[in-house]
Amino acid sequence: AVIHRGDYTAPAYWIDTVDLSFDLDPAKTRVLNKMTLRRNPDVEAGPLRLDGEELNLARVLVNGQGTSFKMENNQLVLENLPEGHEPFALEIFTTCAPVKNTKLMGLYVSNESFFTQCEAEGFRRITYFLDRPDVMAMYTVTLRADKAKYPVLLSNGNLVEHGTLEDGRHFAKWVDPHKKPSYLFALVAGQLVAREQRITSRAGKEHLLQVYVRPGDLDKTEHAMNSLMASVAWDEARFGLPLDLERFMIVATSDFNMGAMENKGLNIFNTKYVLANQATATDVDYSNIESVVGHEYFHNWTGNRITCRDWFQLSLKEGLTVFRDQEFSQDLCAEPSARAVKRIEDVRVLRTAQFPEDAGPMAHPVRPDSYIEINNFYTVTIYEKGAEVVRMMQTLTSRVGFAKGMTLYFERFDGQAVTCDDFAQSIADANPDSALAKLLPQFKRWYSQAGTPRLAARGEYDAAAQTYTLHFTQSCAPTPGQVAKEPFVIPVSLGLVGATSHTDTQLFVMTEAAQSLTFNNVTEEPVPSILRGFSAPVVLDFDYTDAQLLTLLANDPDPFNRWEAGQRLALRSAINCIAAGAYSTGATPLNDAYIDAMRAVLRHPTLDAAFKELVLTLPSETYIAEQLDVVDPQRIHAVREAMRLQLATALQADWEWAFDAHQYNGAYEPDPVSSGRRALAGLALTFLNLAAVQSGDTVWPGKTLQRFKDAGNMTDRFNALAALVGSGHALAAQALARFHALFKDEALVLDKWFALQAGTSDRGGQVLPAVRQLMAHPDFNLRNPNRARSVIFSYCSANPGGFHRADAAGYVFWADRVMELDGINPQVAARLARALDRWKKLAEPYRSAAREALVRVAAKVDLSNDVREVVDRALAD
Ligand code: ARG
Ligand code: ZN
Numbered sequence: 001a002v003i004h005r006g007d008y009t010a011p012a013y014w015i016d017t018v019d020l021s022f023d024l025d026p027a028k029t030r031v032l033n034k035m036t037l038r039r040n041p042d043v044e045a046g047p048l049r050l051d052g053e054e055l056n057l058a059r060v061l062v063n064g065q066g067t068s069f070k071m072e073n074n075q076l077v078l079e080n081l082p083e084g085h086e087p088f089a090l091e092i093f094t095t096c097a098p099v100k101n102t103k104l105m106g107l108y109v110s111n112e113s114f115f116t117q118c119e120a121e122g123f124r125r126i127t128y129f130l131d132r133p134d135v136m137a138m139y140t141v142t143l144r145a146d147k148a149k150y151p152v153l154l155s156n157g158n159l160v161e162h163g164t165l166e167d168g169r170h171f172a173k174w175v176d177p178h179k180k181p182s183y184l185f186a187l188v189a190g191q192l193v194a195r196e197q198r199i200t201s202r203a204g205k206e207h208l209l210q211v212y213v214r215p216g217d218l219d220k221t222e223h224a225m226n227s228l229m230a231s232v233a234w235d236e237a238r239f240g241l242p243l244d245l246e247r248f249m250i251v252a253t254s255d256f257n258m259g260a261m262e263n264k265g266l267n268i269f270n271t272k273y274v275l276a277n278q279a280t281a282t283d284v285d286y287s288n289i290e291s292v293v294g295h296e297y298f299h300n301w302t303g304n305r306i307t308c309r310d311w312f313q314l315s316l317k318e319g320l321t322v323f324r325d326q327e328f329s330q331d332l333c334a335e336p337s338a339r340a341v342k343r344i345e346d347v348r349v350l351r352t353a354q355f356p357e358d359a360g361p362m363a364h365p366v367r368p369d370s371y372i373e374i375n376n377f378y379t380v381t382i383y384e385k386g387a388e389v390v391r392m393m394q395t396l397t398s399r400v401g402f403a404k405g406m407t408l409y410f411e412r413f414d415g416q417a418v419t420c421d422d423f424a425q426s427i428a429d430a431n432p433d434s435a436l437a438k439l440l441p442q443f444k445r446w447y448s449q450a451g452t453p454r455l456a457a458r459g460e461y462d463a464a465a466q467t468y469t470l471h472f473t474q475s476c477a478p479t480p481g482q483v484a485k486e487p488f489v490i491p492v493s494l495g496l497v498g499a500t501s502h503t504d505t506q507l508f509v510m511t512e513a514a515q516s517l518t519f520n521n522v523t524e525e526p527v528p529s530i531l532r533g534f535s536a537p538v539v540l541d542f543d544y545t546d547a548q549l550l551t552l553l554a555n556d557p558d559p560f561n562r563w564e565a566g567q568r569l570a571l572r573s574a575i576n577c578i579a580a581g582a583y584s585t586g587a588t589p590l591n592d593a594y595i596d597a598m599r600a601v602l603r604h605p606t607l608d609a610a611f612k613e614l615v616l617t618l619p620s621e622t623y624i625a626e627q628l629d630v631v632d633p634q635r636i637h638a639v640r641e642a643m644r645l646q647l648a649t650a651l652q653a654d655w656e657w658a659f660d661a662h663q664y665n666g667a668y669e670p671d672p673v674s675s676g677r678r679a680l681a682g683l684a685l686t687f688l689n690l691a692a693v694q695s696g697d698t699v700w701p702g703k704t705l706q707r708f709k710d711a712g713n714m715t716d717r718f719n720a721l722a723a724l725v726g727s728g729h730a731l732a733a734q735a736l737a738r739f740h741a742l743f744k745d746e747a748l749v750l751d752k753w754f755a756l757q758a759g760t761s762d763r764g765g766q767v768l769p770a771v772r773q774l775m776a777h778p779d780f781n782l783r784n785p786n787r788a789r790s791v792i793f794s795y796c797s798a799n800p801g802g803f804h805r806a807d808a809a810g811y812v813f814w815a816d817r818v819m820e821l822d823g824i825n826p827q828v829a830a831r832l833a834r835a836l837d838r839w840k841k842l843a844e845p846y847r848s849a850a851r852e853a854l855v856r857v858a859a860k861v862d863l864s865n866d867v868r869e870v871v872d873r874a875l876a877d
Contacts, residue, residue: 001372002370002371002372003370003371003372003374004369004370005310005312005367005368005369005370006369008309008310008312009043010040010042010043010134011040011043011130011132011134011135012039012040012043012044012045012046012047012048012049013037013038013039013040013048013130014037014038014039014040014135015035015036015037015129015130015135015137016035016036016037016038016087016137016138017035017036017137017138017139017140018033018034018035018129018137018138018139018140019033019034019035019139019140019141019142020032020033020034020127020139020140020141020142021141021142021144022141022142022143022144022145022187023144023145024098024114024143024144024145024146024150024189025145026097026098026099026109026114027097027099028095028096028097029095029096029097029098029107029114030093030094030095031093031094031095031096031126031127032091032092032093033091033092033093033094033127033128033129034089034090034091035089035090035091035092035137036087036088036089036090037087037088037090038085038086038087038088039081039084039085041085045083047077047078047079047081048077048078048081048090049072049075049076049077050075050076050077050078050092050128050129050130051074051075051121051124051128051129051130051131052074052075052076052094052124052125052127052128052129053074053106053124053125054096054097054101054106054125055094055095055096055125055126055127055128056094056095056096057076057092057093057094057128058093058094058095059091059092059093060076060078060090060091060092060093061089061090061091062078062080062081062082062088062089062090062091063082063088063089064089064091067080067081068080074124076092076128078090092127092128094127094128096125096126098114101125102783102824102825103824103825103826103827104117104255104256104257104785104825104827105117105118105121105122105125105257105827106118106122106123106124106125106126107125107126107187108255110253110254110255110256111190111214111253111254111255112149112190112191113150113188113189113190113191113192113253114145114150114187114188114189114190115187115188115251115253115255115256115268116185116186116187116188116263116268117256117257117258117261117268118182118183118184118185118186118261118263119183119184119261120183120311120314120374120375120378121183121374121375122183123182123183123185124182126185129182130182131182131183132181132182132310133181133182133183133307133308133309133310133311133417134181134307134308134309134310134417135181135182136179136180136181136307136415136417137179137180137182138176138178138179139155139156139157139175139176139180139185140173140174140175140176141155141156141173141174141175141176141185141187142171142172142173142174143155143171143172143173143174143187143189144165144169144170144171145169145170145171145189146168146169147164147168147169147170148168149190149191150189150190150191151170151190151191151192152188152189152190152191152192152212153170153171153172153187153188153189154172154174154186154187154188154189154212154249154251154266155172155174155176155185155186155187155188155266156174156176156180156184156185156186156263156264156265156266157174157175157176157177157178157245157247157264157265158174158175158176158177158245158246158247159172159173159174159247160173160174160175161173176264176265177245178244178245178264178304178305179415180264180304180307181307181417184262184263184264184304184307185263186261186263186264186266186268187266188212188251188266188268191214191215192212192213192214192215192251193212193213193214193215193218194210194211194212194213194249195210195211195213195218195221195222195225196208196209196210197209197210197225197228197229199229199232201232201236201242201243202236202242203242205242205243206246207232207243207245207246207247207248208246208247208248209225209228209229209232209247209248209249210247210248210249210250211224211225211228211249211250211251211252211274212249212250212251212252213251213252213271213274213275214252217252217271217275219277220274220275220276220277220280220281221274221275222277223276223277223281223286223289223290223670224250224269224273224274224275224276224289224293227289227290227293227294228248228250228293228297230290230294230328230332231293231294231297231298231328232248232297234294234328234331234332235297235298235301235324238327238328238331238403239301239324239403239406239407240403240407241300241301241410243300244300244305245264245265245300247265248265248267248297248300249265249266249267250267250268250269250274250293250296251266251267251268251269252269252270252271252274252275253268253269253270253271254270254271254747254784254786255783255784255785255786256268256269256270256271256785256786257785257825257827257828258270258378259272259273259292259295260273260292260293260295260296261296262295262296262297262299262300262303262304264300264304267296267297269292269293269296270786271747271748271786272285272288272748272751272786273288273289273292273293274289274293275748276289278668278670278712278713278714279713279714280714280743280746280748280749281714281748282714282715282718282752283670283674283675283678283679283715284715285714285748286670286675287329287670287675290329290332291325291326291328291329292325294324294325294328294329295321295322295324295325298321298324298325298328299317299321301410302317302320302321302324303317303318303321305410305414305415306409306410306413306414306415306416306417306418307416307417307418308417308418308419309417309418309419311371311374311377312367312368312369312371313367313418313419313420314374314377314378314382315366315367315382315383315386315389315420315447316418316419316420316422316423318378318382318383318386319366319382319383319385319386319387319388319389319390320386320387320390320423322383322384322386322387323386323387323390323391323394326342326346326387326391329342330342330343333672334671334672334673335608335672335673337559337607337608337610337611338608338610338672338673338676340533340559340560340611341559341608341610341611341614341672341676342672343533343534343560344559344560344563344611344614345614346384346387347534347560349380349384350380350384350385350388350534350537351623351626352620352622352623352626353380353384354379354380354381354384354385354452354537355452355539355626356622356626356837356838357379357380357381357837358381358385358450358451358452358479359451359452359477359479359626359838360837360838361480361837361840361873361874361876362376362379362834362837362870362873362874363381363450363451363479363480364377364379364381364450364479365381365447365448365449365450365482366381366382366385366386366389366420366446366447367420367447367448368382369448369481371869372865372868372869373830373864373865373866373869375826375827375830375866376830376866376869376870381450385537388536388537389446389447389537392443392446392489392491392535392536393405393424393427393436393443395491395493395507395535396434396435396436396439396443396489396491396509397427397428397430397431397434397435397436398431398434401430401431401434402427402431404430404431405426405427405428405429405430405431406426406427407430408426408427408429408430409422409423409426409427412426413426420444420447421444424440424443424444424447425440428440435489435491435509439489439509439511442486442487442488442489442511443489445485445486445487445488445489446488446489449476449482449485449486449488450479450480450482451476451477451478451479451482451485452476452537452538452539453474453475453476453485453488453490453536453538453539454474454475454476454477454538454539454540454541455472455473455474455490455492455510455530455531455536455538455539455540455541456472456473456474456475456540456541456542457470457471457472457528457530457540457541457542458470458471458542458543459471459528459542461522461525461526463525466520466521466522466523467518467519467520467522468496468518468519468522468525468526468528469516469517469518469519470494470516470517470518470519470528470530471514471515471516472492472508472510472514472515472516472517473513473514474487474488474490474510474513474514474538475513476488480873480876487510487511487512487513488510488536488538489509489510489511490509490510490511490536490538491507491508491509491510491535491536492507492508492509492510492530492531492535492536493505493506493507493508493531493532493533493535494506494507494508494528494529494530494531494532495528495529495532495557495558496519496522496526496527496528496529497526497527497528497529497551497552497555497556497557498524498526498527499524499551500524502526502529502555502556502557503519503526505532505557505558507535527544527548527551527552528542529552529556529558529561530542530561531561532558532560532561533558533560534560544565544568546569546572546591546593549565549566549568549569550565550569550593550597552564552565553565553566553569553597553601553615554597554600559611562615563611563614563615566597566598566601566615567619569594569597570590570594570618570619570643571619571623571624571627573589573590573591573594573643574589574618574619574624574636574639574640574643575624575627575628576589577589577639577642577643578624578628578632578635578636578639581635586642587638587639587642588642588646589639589642589643589646590643590646590647590650595646595647595650595651598615598616598647598651599651599654601615601616602616602651602654602655602658603654603657608673608676609662609673609676609677609679609680610672610673610675610676610677610679610680611676612658612676612680613676613679613680613682613683616647616680616683617683618640618643618644618647621633621636621637621640621800621801622800624636624639624640625800625838625841628841629841630841630842630843631838631841631842631843631846632842632843632846633800633801633803633804633842633846634801634804634806636800636801637761637762637800637801641761641801644687644690645690645691645694647687648687648688648690648691648694649691649694649695651687652687652688652691655684655687655688655691656684656688658680658681658683658684659681659684659685659688662677662678662680662681662684663681664677668712668713675715678713678715678716678719681716681719682715682716682719682720682722682723685700685704685707685719685720685723686719686722686723686726686727688700688704688723689701689704689723689724689726689727689729690726690727692727692729693727693728693729701724701727701729701731702731704720704723704724704731705720705724705731705734705735707720708720708721708724708735708738708739709738714749717739718752718756720735721735721736721739721756722756725756725757725760726760726761728761728763736753736757739753740753744779747784747786747787748786750779750787750790751786751787751789751790752790754774754777754779754780754787754790754791754794755789755790755791755794757770757771757774758770758771758774758790758791758792758794758795758799758802759794759795759798759799759802760799760802761801761802762799762801762802765802765805765807767795767799767802768795768802768805768809768810768813771791771792771795771802771813772813774791775791775792782820782821782824783824783825785825785828788821788828789828792817792821792832793831793832793835795810795813796810796813796814796817796832796835797832797834797835803835804842804846806845806846808845808849808852808853811836811849811850811852811853812853814832814835814836814853815853815854815856815857817832818832818833818857818867819857819860819863822860822863822864822866822867826864826865826866826867827866829864829866829867830864830866830867830869830870833857833867833870833871833874834870836850836853836854836874837874839851839854839874851875854871854874854875855875857871858871858872858875
């Protein structure tokens, strides 16, 4: 059934308190749920409808007495409840089977321990409840379990009592001092150990921080703990938001659908975003851990203290919290250039994942109007585009003004379940003279209109008058259900770059369909640097000449646009070559000016290594595909490979220099400067091996294998392995075997081993057979989401050259896996189903073959709602 935002009504009942008792048993867990409820005086009287899924109901008592009830779909319906507005007691006894829970929603077992995941609608798989975020209650939780098997028993809040019971069992009682919606409930039980840290807040309060992992993993928790301490300090310093709990726990599990979950006081994380030491984790892993630990911690205020009224408001907490974690990571950078690197990385995610979503069948506004399955709306639009919307609010009110807006938001709504409107209004009201306040209704179109706006600009220089005018127009293509769009408020940060001088950055706020901006006293024709720092999530069309882009690449004081100029040059060469069909072996799509510019960046005396690595990385195949109306994935792959080979050979001496110049001695540190050096050295190694395979040289592959063997950290080791595997050199097999032997007991490292092979560059169709073999490997397990993603998603979603085969075998594989996974875990299956979102853009024979695969999945009778919604939307016209 389709759920519409406009149909929201307040609940007919409120739940004030919940007292849950669990007798934990993998096969049959007993759950006693004692609640106090009362009728909502603002709503017409009606029956109580409690959500429940895959539960065995044993008993229902109202005020201690048996009562009549009925089941309607997945709801327990109670009609004969006490009249009036007095609270009454409701007691429900159910059982469930955590060990059979392969969906990993609700209560499930992983590695012999119990975990929960309740967002968005998992609590109803634990007990009957008003499982909606606007029902906020106080929770008391008692856990009982076998003491030897489950020595650690955790839930939200504070541990108030614990002790032993008969038959080798024990118990723990937890009380959460904050009311919360059911999606923030959590419990954990198992054999776990914790790294602990006591901290004192600015206000002088003591807190206990804990990171729980399986016993062998304690040596991989230091970075997560450091990230947590940094998060606590940052939220207090930047937004005045302190930790409001005596105890804050993070628990890692290796079976998890998403990245992590912000349950009040008891965050549950995918191990991928907790565990790290230098031998097993890369610099990218370290940086992701910092972001995700920050993200979940920041939810404690933006999400938990103030939550969402309904799931259409999801971006209220997610967009805001992504914005906060991005700001956190930037603020942790010591150098301003490292902040720019982080910004470029974030924009790259937005443009390669969110822009395609916004242009495809699943396009939806940041605040959607309808959904079938809410789990399908934990998207890059809600998260990353939502973060850009919040960032624009900060741009339109200033950093200080935005912080004032946050303070007002908490003054108004702390402890409540609210809407995106409430948030935007708070930011505007705290800044009455800001552009945001003046334009608020129009600004809010960012919440209601889907699709990526296009901002087109044209420059006009009048030498006699010494003026330069930029003429802007904006437009936005139709998206499903939204044919016509009204103009957006687009904050355009810009400046003019001349041969010898440049203007300061200024903010131009675009509000009309067409608008112009004139600069005076411009003595030479400048190059406009538009959308600095990517000040709005739009596509900028400006007909730059190559010479203008080379000027920006060399001279723009804005690092984002400097990087962008290089990307535009590479993109242009790629598109020209694709259009010309000149992609046979030996093609040289890149011109000398570009190669020389890349050499100049690589050898630049003052730019950081991390920035150089970004500039020298070509736009991805996915990003190139987005710029084309008709996509031939094989042609894109061939052209991009030709460009890589050209960069490898034309700059060979420079890559040799870069590799040698970015070595370091001394201890491993994951900071931005050292990780930037490793990233650039890694890129150099990739190119050196590509060039070596081309020329038949054996020196660099040999050196790479040696580095692989000697590396003192996973970043260098994995980069060496990836360089060998990516080049197709014969030494790759030996390195892969050794890597597997070294890390056979490290699940997260094995995921990398699988992902590298499934994601490697396709040379004549070898990847799909390799993927099939990987799935038959004894270490493969379809039920473990990380492992399934490492093989299947790395191939179907991250390897366009391998996946889009002219013989359709990639699509057949995809359809089989979607259907197979759907029987196990619909959420993971629905994510995989998104791999064919952009099928309509494909050239033949890909287009027809992709459609056939989609039709085959759609024809399956017992498909989950999750996959059904994705494939039906893909096939709709
Ligand atoms: N709120 C979590 C986060 O952003 C994500 C939970 C997603 N859960 C889901 N079932 N889709 O950190
Ligand atoms: Zn989140």
